[in-house]
Amino acid sequence: MTAAPFVHRETAAPAWRDVPVAPGRTAPVAEATPTRGAIRIENVVKVYGGRSGAVTAVDGCSLDIAAGEIFMVVGPSGCGKTTLLNAVAGFHDISGGRISLDGQVLCDSARPQAPRGSDRVVVFQNGALFPWRTNLENVIFGPVMQRKLSKRDAIDKAMDMMADAGLSGVEHSYPAEVSSGVRRRVEIVRALMNDPKVLLLDEPYRALDALTKSVMHEALLRIYYKNKVTIFFITHDLEEAIFLGHKVAVMTTRPCRPKMILTVDIPHPRDYSVLTSKRFRELARATSAAVHEEALKAFQSGEREG
Amino acid sequence: MNATAKGAPALSFARGVVSIAVVLLLWELGARSKHWMAGDLSAPLRATLGALGFKTSYLPCVGAAPPPTGVLRSWAAILTDVGYWQSWAKSFLRVSGGFTAAMVVGIPFGLLLAVNRTAFGVAFPLFEVLRPIPPLAWVPASIIFWPTQELSISFVTFLGAFYTIVINVVGGAKAIDVRYFQAARSMGSSRWDLFRRIILPGTLPSIVVGAVVGMGITWEVVVAAEMISGGGSQIGGTSGGGLGFFIWNSYVGGSYEQIVVGMISIGIAGFVSSELLRLLGRRVTPWLSQR
Numbered sequence: 001m002t003a004a005p006f007v008h009r010e011t012a013a014p015a016w017r018d019v020p021v022a023p024g025r026t027a028p029v030a031e032a033t034p035t036r037g038a039i040r041i042e043n044v045v046k047v048y049g050g051r052s053g054a055v056t057a058v059d060g061c062s063l064d065i066a067a068g069e070i071f072m073v074v075g076p077s078g079c080g081k082t083t084l085l086n087a088v089a090g091f092h093d094i095s096g097g098r099i100s101l102d103g104q105v106l107c108d109s110a111r112p113q114a115p116r117g118s119d120r121v122v123v124f125q126n127g128a129l130f131p132w133r134t135n136l137e138n139v140i141f142g143p144v145m146q147r148k149l150s151k152r153d154a155i156d157k158a159m160d161m162m163a164d165a166g167l168s169g170v171e172h173s174y175p176a177e178v179s180s181g182v183r184r185r186v187e188i189v190r191a192l193m194n195d196p197k198v199l200l201l202d203e204p205y206r207a208l209d210a211l212t213k214s215v216m217h218e219a220l221l222r223i224y225y226k227n228k229v230t231i232f233f234i235t236h237d238l239e240e241a242i243f244l245g246h247k248v249a250v251m252t253t254r255p256c257r258p259k260m261i262l263t264v265d266i267p268h269p270r271d272y273s274v275l276t277s278k279r280f281r282e283l284a285r286a287t288s289a290a291v292h293e294e295a296l297k298a299f300q301s302g303e304r305e306g
Numbered sequence: 307m308n309a310t311a312k313g314a315p316a317l318s319f320a321r322g323v324v325s326i327a328v329v330l331l332l333w334e335l336g337a338r339s340k341h342w343m344a345g346d347l348s349a350p351l352r353a354t355l356g357a358l359g360f361k362t363s364y365l366p367c368v369g370a371a372p373p374p375t376g377v378l379r380s381w382a383a384i385l386t387d388v389g390y391w392q393s394w395a396k397s398f399l400r401v402s403g404g405f406t407a408a409m410v411v412g413i414p415f416g417l418l419l420a421v422n423r424t425a426f427g428v429a430f431p432l433f434e435v436l437r438p439i440p441p442l443a444w445v446p447a448s449i450i451f452w453p454t455q456e457l458s459i460s461f462v463t464f465l466g467a468f469y470t471i472v473i474n475v476v477g478g479a480k481a482i483d484v485r486y487f488q489a490a491r492s493m494g495s496s497r498w499d500l501f502r503r504i505i506l507p508g509t510l511p512s513i514v515v516g517a518v519v520g521m522g523i524t525w526e527v528v529v530a531a532e533m534i535s536g537g538g539s540q541i542g543g544t545s546g547g548g549l550g551f552f553i554w555n556s557y558v559g560g561s562y563e564q565i566v567v568g569m570i571s572i573g574i575a576g577f578v579s580s581e582l583l584r585l586l587g588r589r590v591t592p593w594l595s596q597r
Contacts, residue, residue: 089492118494128485132507132593142493145503174593194493 036102037197037230039065039088044097046083057083059255061097065247070224070231072245074238074291076298080256081234085200088232089122090114101197118142121191122200126207127183129175135186136162136171142194154193161189165223181212185219192227201233205240217243218271225269238291242266242283243274250290253298260290330374337373372563377570380563393568396548397532398575400456401524404463408520412468413513416475421505433472441465441527445534459531459548466527467520471513478512479505511594514587518580525576529553549575 046058057080065071075081086092088099093112100106106114114120121142129138139162140154149157162171165185170178175186184204191199205213217240224231235241241248248262266279274280342348343363352362372380384390419426419433441462448458486504495503532550547555549572556564588595 089488091488116491116494118492120492122488122492124485124489126485128483128489130486130489130504130507132510132591134593141490141503145499146494176593190493 036067038067038102039063039071039198039230039232040098040100041065041084041088042098042100044084044087044099045095046080046087046092047095056255058087058094059257061255061257063249063258063261065230065232067102068228068230069246070233070244072241072248073232073234073251074236074241074248074287075251075256076236076253076291076295078298079251079253079294081251082202084256085122085202085232085234088114088198089120089200090116091122118146118194119197120200121194121196121198122202123184123187123191123204125203127175127180127187127204129183129187129190131175134172134174135167135178135182138175138186139190139193141190146194148195158189158193161192162186164226165189166219179212181208181216184208184216185223188220188223192223192229196229198230198232201231203235204233205235205237213240214272214275220244221268221270236295238288239275239284242280242287243270248287250287250294253294254301259294260287262287333371334373334375337371337376372566376563377566380561381567381570384564384567390552393547393549393552394571394575397525397528397550397572400460400463400528400532400548401521401575401579403460404465404528405467405517405521405524407460407464408467408471408524409517411464412471412516412520413475416472417479417505417509419472420476420479420509421501430476433469437469437473441523442530442534445531459528462531463524463528466523467517470520470523471516474512474516474519475509478509478516481512482508511591514583514591518583518587521579521583522576525572525579529572 041061041063044058044061045056048055048057061084063071063073073081073084083092087094087107090106090113094107095112096109098105098108099114101119105111129135130141133141136155136158139158140149140151143149143154143157144151159171162168165188167182167185167189170182170186175183178186188199188201188204205216208216221244231244233241233244238248242262242264245264246268248264249258250260250262251257252259262283264283266274266277266283340363343352356362415429419430444462444465445458448461449455452458452461482505486508487500490500490504528548529550532548533554549568552571553565553568556562556568
């Protein structure tokens with residue numbers, strides 16, 4: 001693994017920006033340096049015992065994710081990246097190695113499965129809003145259930161956060177009544193209501209069309225600038241990864257481990273004009289060969305969803 | 307766009323009215339075929355039917371049935387009869403008793419089977435052996451077993467709804483997406499939270515479906531049970547035996563119009579109770595109707 005420097009600071013003037021952007025959208029947000037939510041993944045191994053013999057999904061995988069960083073993990077479908085996320089979330093055990101959060105061990109060989117907790121909330125690939133609850137009732141689920149907030153306080157906080165995320169007006173609708181883009185935002189707000197240290201996003205925009213996706217990316221960044229939380233984001237979309245991330249880890253396929261780690265030196269806050277910038281293109285070009293190579297490997301080995 | 311959306315229910319209502327009217331008309335015509343068949347014009351038809359082995363005095367099947375006008379007349383005559391309404395009340399009490407018992411026992415039992423592997427392993431095979439036995443096959447046994455006929459009829463109706471409700475609850479609870487559990491877990495849910503906030507609301511739509519279907523079966527069963535057990539009361543005539551016995555009694559008494567009155571009455575009763583349940587079901591699962 002290449003030990004890339006992982007502390008990222010937005011410093012340089014935006015010399016890369018060759019397209020002017022609308023005024024008001026680039027106003028720098030007051031930076032509070034986050035101090036929690038650093039994940040350290042060390043030499044993690046995950047072996048699945050299947051009928052056709054053992055499959056090594058993850059092998060010797062090490063990643064360092066700084067507090068408050070958007071860390072993107074890119075790899076072809078079935079490369080084992082979701083396995084990694086599930087290990088951090090505590091949905092699966094690991095076969096070896098160690099994962100720690102802010103210096104505290106979540107799981108290692110002594111305790112192979114991390115405890116599930118609201119400090120690491122997952123937003124799923126196809127969405128997991130409860131269909132029997134309105135969007136607002138979904139959003140207040142965590143804090144009310146854990147009695148962290150009274151229902152009234154939770155509703156107040158939820159209304160504020162939903163307004164920030166551009167979700168005013170859908171509070172009392174059911175998830176089935178709103179578009180999938182809106183649902184995904186509601187789900188991210190629901191996760192953030194738990195005040196997590198880490199947000200684990202498992203290809204949350206996979207099912208969205210390209211136009212909705214681009215809107216969702218900006219929405220996610222706006223939410224992120226307000227709630228500096230560590231984001232561990234899994235995707236197979238390289239452009240999405242570079243647009244959103246401070247760091248992009250391109251993973252090898254089966255077993256999954258970092259092939260290259262890219263530090264995206266495009267300063268935040270970002271908006272959609274980044275996509276047409278020269279620096280973005282350069283970074284995408286530099287990474288795409290690696291991604292393509294792994295996708296080809298995955299294709300040839302005939303791996304399906306993982 | 308709006309106009310068609312508003313017009314659609316009215317149009318489908320009109321279609322329903324037309325289809326019922328056409329059936330009634332054909333039925334009336336068929337029932338009157340006795341008169342036409344006697345004429346000279348129908349001689350070739352008579353010959354054909356005779357050659358096929360049918361009766362030559364009227365059209366097969368429908369010709370033997372009482373006409374709708376006759377049924378209506380007979381119905382109007384017994385509308386003021388207390389016994390007829392007592393039959394309604396009797397059947398309705400049996401159905402609601404058996405159905406309520408099936409809900410009260412079936413929902414917790416189904417949920418237990420769905421969430422507890424041990425309970426499932428112990429009870430489900432037995433349940434699956436008993437389930438294919440038709441409720442009506444239980445009638446003789448339940449008459450022997452239960453102290454009163456009333457209880458034995460209610461027990462049989464209970465069985466009719468029970469299996470359907472349990473199967474729906476188990477299926478519904480097991481079909482809840484695992485992501486809901488994972489999401490709730492990652493937001494810090496305890497096992498009790500999972501049961502109360504995920505399994506219960508997630509199973510509710512299946513409970514409603516099970517209840518509506520179960521209610522239909524209860525009506526089917528109660529009528530047959532009343533016929534077999536002789537109405538569950540020693541009072542003769544049309545009084546007190548339930549709608550099933552009302553039909554049986556009309557048959558024995560040779561009043562064919564009243565048989566049809568009884569059949570239609572059961573149809574109405576079943577329809578009304580299922581609609582009431584659907585209405586209630588929509589109220590408790592508002593997220594399903596609002597898409």
